[in-house]
Amino acid sequence: MNHPSKQSEIKRLISDKKLDLVSIIETKVFQANVVSIHRSLCPSWSLIHNYPYSPLGRIWVLWNPNQVNFKVIDTSRQAIHCSIFIIGQNITFFTSFIYAANMATERQLLWENIIHFAGLFSHSPWLIMGDFNIIPNTAETFGGSRRRCQAMDEFKDCLQQAELDDLKFSSILFSWSNKSQGAACISDRSPILVTMNFNIPHRSTAMFQVVQKLKMLKLVLRANYKKEFSEIDSKLHYVKLELDSCQLDLDKSPNDVLLREMERSLISEYLRLRKIQEDMLRQKSRMNWLKLGDCNSSFFHKSLSSRNNRKKIVSLTLDSGQIIDDMDSIKLEVVSHFQNLLGCSPPTIHHLSDLTPFFSKQVPHHLLTYLDDNPTPTEIRNYITSVSVLKSAIDHFCTMSGLAINLNKSSIFFSGTDQYTESCIISLLGIGVGTLPIRYLGVPLISTNLKTSHCSLLIEKITHRITHWTSRSLSYTGRLQLIKAILVSTQLYWSGIFILPKAVINKLNSIFSAFL
Known part of the structure; x- marks a missing residue:
């Protein structure tokens, strides 16, 4: 910070990224030079620092007062906690700027300080950034010792107790080196640029947050679709023309190695585009069927007509080799075939004695009298x-x-x-000795017809499942899917064994309606 080149680099970063709030740590600037360097950087911006706790100003915070209202909450040697209000957007959040000490015993005070303010800031968004002088895992450093230490565990415990999560980033992982020869030790010290997005409310249901994130993901997927799969027909046509031209040139010069390699790559690209085109058309057909397949529309009738044409019997080849294509002849031939295969029409049964010819073995009459004896x-x-x-x-x-x-x-x-x-x-x-009813395979085992009292187990099971589901976090479609996939399947399992009483069915329907 004392060198003009570093000051120019900071000014360029603020101008290029259009920043309104900047924190600089490890400035190594004496307090006597603060005013001059501040005027060189951003003379119209406000400045807060922690010189009362550190002679070299470990942490600076600069902000544009026309865009940000800044309020200091607490200042220490290792942290500055503040409240930030974005003018014009009615947004307030808390931010903590950290520059941890080198000694583990001093950092322990910082961890306790962070855990303390985590309880105070729990009702609003909280962004904490800076240099913690410790890493949570060995994957964030290269070189040196790869063993975990107690300080790393203490840092992870602090993050867990404060319920802090490491933000995702897009940049190089290792950007700082100790400049030593041989096996250098490098770590992840670099400028941090954070973009705040308050489109998603922080205090909302989990399902609402999922929906909002899916909407943002939709934009990314749509952009990727336009980049990779748009105008697939024209791309396929262009590659086909290139392939034809290459094959013509190769026919004139069969020994040209470059042309052979080009032909191989063009064929591979052509097959890839053909596969993409086929998958897209298949997916579009499925989407059309999901959207219009159950509607009384022209699409449905065209699909039905196409299916009937595919399933239609146009001709038959007889055992003699003769081919018939007349519909009346085809009908007579089909009926004749199945009559020969299955026999003539079934006889009419008027009495149980009419079934006697169909059984080869019968119980003798003198034995039938013993069936009723004690x-x-x-x-x-x-x-x-x-x-x-x-x-x-x-x-x-x-x-x-x-x-x-x-x-x-x-x-x-x-x-x-x-x-x-x-x-x-x-x-x-x-x-x-046991007494009926008993429970077997989840259902009552009884010797009589099923009664309403026997179905109390089914009603209790479904009610128990519903009471343990958080319906407030589910949309109407989600609750309906749960009923179809889980609750109705339980009812169908019982219905496959018993004939459920009407009162039980009405009770279950009322439970399902109340859950919706």
């Missing part, structure tokens, strides 16, 4: 014997595999048996 004691003993066989098979499986049945999670259910048979089977298996 089981005899001998048959009961046979039932118990079959249960004992099942128990021995399970025990053998447990012995061979090492997997045992959890009796606490197992239950047995009886139907149409007497108390003696039930007690014998329970003592034999050692499993407790």
